[in-house]
Amino acid sequence: MNWTSIIAIYALFWVLSAFLVMPFGLRTPDQVDGHEVPKGHADSAPVNFRPKVIAFRATLLAAGLFSAYYVNYAAQWITVDDLNFFGRPPVDDLGY
Template sequence: MQWTSMIAIYGLFWVLSAFLVLPIGLRTPDQLPGHEVETGHADSAPVNFRPRLVALRATVLAAALSALFYLNWTNGWVTRGDLNFFGDPPVEDLGY
């Protein structure tokens, strides 16, 4: 596998990981004592959003997923044939 392909796969895993870890640890004003909702803000808006922590978590998770993907690529643990849940398509007799 080329290194540029691995960078692209890591980027895809990073974006997926960022969306997966985004809601972890967020708290709304009603979950934290002492916080009040200001005028114009939604009641469900998080009060403790930390983008650096989200990026760090996404980076670690994407690195682990990329490593698993590469190990599967080299060792062949799961192949395309293993994911064929519906069997081979039927062969039509065209009568030629």
Template sequence: MKLTSIIAIYALFWVMSAFLLLPFGVRTADEAGEKKVPGQADSAPVNFRPGKIALRATILAAVLCALYIANYFEGWITVDDINIFGTPPGYGSPES
């Protein structure tokens, strides 16, 4: 596996992790007991910290990427392991 492939896979895991972690640890003004600004949405976060989310996403993406690369080299889970429908009829037959 090339270094550029590893970087691209890590970037995909990072974006996925960042979106996955966005709703955790965020509280609304009602939950925090703070006064809302006029025109503020009821669901607007009062304590949004993008740096903390980025750090958590970086750690989670590193773990997931390491597991993915380890599986790539070790072959723990292959396509045959997750193929729940079996081989399609006529796939790989000599007459095709």
């Protein structure tokens, strides 16, 4: 596998992981006692948004997911043929 492919696939895993871990730990003003929403802010906006924590968690999750992906890529435990649930398409006279 090329190093550019490794970077691209890891980046995809990282973005997916960031969206997966983003809602964990966030609190809205309704859940925090004594917090008033400033004028112009949405009532559902998080009070304790911490992008560094989200990035750290996403990095850890993406590293784990990419590791599992790469080990499967190297060992070929699950291949495309294993995921083909409907069988091969019929071949016509032209061989297509």
